[in-house]
Amino acid sequence: MSRGTLYDKVWDEHAVTELPTGQTQLFVGLHLIHEVTSPQAFGMLGERDLEVAYPELTHATVDHIVPTADQSRPFGDDAAEEMMSELERNVRDSGIVFDDPGSGNQGIVHVIGPEQGLTQPGMTVVCGDSHTSTHGAFGALAFGIGTSQIRDVLATQTIAMEKKEVRKIEVTGELGSHVGAKDVILTIIRKLGVEGGVGYVYEYGGSAIESLGMEGRMSICNMSIEGGARAGYVNPDETTYDWLRETDAFADSEGRSPSGSRAKPGGDPEEFERRKEYWESIRSDSDAEYDDVVTIDGDEIEPVVTWGTTPGQGIGISEPIPEPEDLPEDKQDTARRSQEHMRVTPGETMQGYDVDVAFLGSCTNARLPDLRDAAEVVEGREVDSSVRAMVVPGSERVKAAAEDEGLDEVFTEAGFDWRGAGCSMCLGMNEDQLEGDEACASSSNRNFVGRQGSKEGRTVLMSPVMVAAAAVTGEVTDVRELPEVAVR
Numbered sequence: 001m002s003r004g005t006l007y008d009k010v011w012d013e014h015a016v017t018e019l020p021t022g023q024t025q026l027f028v029g030l031h032l033i034h035e036v037t038s039p040q041a042f043g044m045l046g047e048r049d050l051e052v053a054y055p056e057l058t059h060a061t062v063d064h065i066v067p068t069a070d071q072s073r074p075f076g077d078d079a080a081e082e083m084m085s086e087l088e089r090n091v092r093d094s095g096i097v098f099d100d101p102g103s104g105n106q107g108i109v110h111v112i113g114p115e116q117g118l119t120q121p122g123m124t125v126v127c128g129d130s131h132t133s134t135h136g137a138f139g140a141l142a143f144g145i146g147t148s149q150i151r152d153v154l155a156t157q158t159i160a161m162e163k164k165e166v167r168k169i170e171v172t173g174e175l176g177s178h179v180g181a182k183d184v185i186l187t188i189i190r191k192l193g194v195e196g197g198v199g200y201v202y203e204y205g206g207s208a209i210e211s212l213g214m215e216g217r218m219s220i221c222n223m224s225i226e227g228g229a230r231a232g233y234v235n236p237d238e239t240t241y242d243w244l245r246e247t248d249a250f251a252d253s254e255g256r257s258p259s260g261s262r263a264k265p266g267g268d269p270e271e272f273e274r275r276k277e278y279w280e281s282i283r284s285d286s287d288a289e290y291d292d293v294v295t296i297d298g299d300e301i302e303p304v305v306t307w308g309t310t311p312g313q314g315i316g317i318s319e320p321i322p323e324p325e326d327l328p329e330d331k332q333d334t335a336r337r338s339q340e341h342m343r344v345t346p347g348e349t350m351q352g353y354d355v356d357v358a359f360l361g362s363c364t365n366a367r368l369p370d371l372r373d374a375a376e377v378v379e380g381r382e383v384d385s386s387v388r389a390m391v392v393p394g395s396e397r398v399k400a401a402a403e404d405e406g407l408d409e410v411f412t413e414a415g416f417d418w419r420g421a422g423c424s425m426c427l428g429m430n431e432d433q434l435e436g437d438e439a440c441a442s443s444s445n446r447n448f449v450g451r452q453g454s455k456e457g458r459t460v461l462m463s464p465v466m467v468a469a470a471a472v473t474g475e476v477t478d479v480r481e482l483p484e485v486a487v488r
């Protein structure tokens with residue numbers, strides 16, 4: 001008999017009991033915490049004289065407030081220093097592993113979990129952060145939670161949840177050159193709406209998704225929440241297992257992974273195979289029933305950019321910005337307001353829209369392949385003199401790996417600033433912010449008014465390669481049409 005979707009299976013495996021509220025009490029396999037949303041929850045725990053029940057299943061990092069230029073302590077910003085100190089106190093008192101700056105492991109919470117092998121298929125993963133959906137790329141059930149839920153997880157390692165419906169989103173065909181995961185998810189959100197996923201968990205599949213690497217899958221799952229779905233996942237497959245083989249989770253005491261692809265073969269291949277058998281069993285069955293199915297033609301997707309102030313207001317780079325009156329009635333007012341804020345003209349394309357800042361970073365698009373792809377575009381070119389451009393790697397590991405490949409040099413030679421890891425200008429909680437009405441080509445996930453630190457700031461969301469193209473031309477540009485350069 002069919003056991004249904006991955007969502008059903010993982011849910012059932014983690015269900016502790018049915019609560020009188022109609023909710024299910026779910027066991028949490030991995031709880032990630034950061035400095036912004038955890039302090040209050042620890043405070044609530046203290047008030048009740050409770051301790052962290054399973055500190056070994058909790059993992060901390062600092063990302064939102066860390067400076068990306070000078071990280072010496074105390075931080076220049078008092079509020080940031082206070083948040084950092086409080087996190088340090090809480091993790092020390094509770095015995096929670098903390099990846100602090102300089103440890104070599106610090107970074108954005110949704111980058112460090114997967115890269116350290118903490119995130120695995122079939123797990124439940126929670127974090128007080130809406131982009132926790134990222135971890136669904138591994139076939140985990142991962143969702144963002146609020147403060148009182150963080151308290152519950154700290155105190156009991158369980159959470160009360162209502163079951164959602166599952167919508168399968170199938171992206172068929174093959175993505176074109178310079179078209180990637182970010183373009184796919186922006187297309188999905190545009191089609192289904194920023195609230196289209198409310199009440200659903202998204203299962204992403206189809207040839208265009210399956211052919212993506214883990215980082216691309218993470219970019220897609222990351223933005224599930226921008227489409228209203230609290231969680232999104234991809235069924236685990238060989239791509240997933242190959243990626244996991246290289247992480248710390250299965251390495252032996254000398255750091256050797258089971259793949260044998262490192263200097264010396266090692267790790268624990270048997271444990272890995274045991275897990276893999278289980279991971280295979282939690283994939284959605286071929287005859288699983290979905291509450292809804294949506295199909296999108298991947299061959300049709302071109303590089304996407306946003307013209308407005310929600311992630312759903314996106315268009316293909318060659319498409320005209322919509323006339324508000326051509327949109328469904330409930331979208332017209334928002335579109336007018338967004339267009340006024342962005343100062344864009346309906347009927348025109350976004351090509352040629354002047355850009356003052358280029359931001360390559362965030363938990364959506366600051367992993368190694370994102371930086372590699374962008375560096376390939378940047379190599380042999382120069383950042384336009386009107387643009388302030390920066391790369392903020394997603395983690396210290398990403399940064400180190402990129403430096404090993406010389407990507408930092410490619411970027412700095414072109415005129416980019418090469419920074420330390422953190423959320424940075426994705427939301428401007430540190431000193432990296434837009435000024436005045438600056439327009440920013442950004443690889444992040446939110447273009448809300450004021451998001452990047454300035455109320456008048458204008459954010460245009462796009463893929464890392466499109467950010468690179470905008471940086472070197474000073475305007476929104478179709479990366480596929482950049483004139484050739486001679487690369488050394």
Ligand SMILES: CC(C)[C@H](C(=O)O)[C@@H](O)C(=O)O
Pocket residue numbers: 036037064128129130131144427
């Ligand atoms: C600070 C945090 C609560 C927030 C989130 O939940 O997403 C942030 O990461 C964001 O991207 O806006």
Ligand code: SF4
Pocket residue numbers: 063064108109129131362363364422423426427444445
């Ligand atoms: S990088 Fe941006 S979206 Fe991701 S966790 Fe940080 S602030 Fe939130």
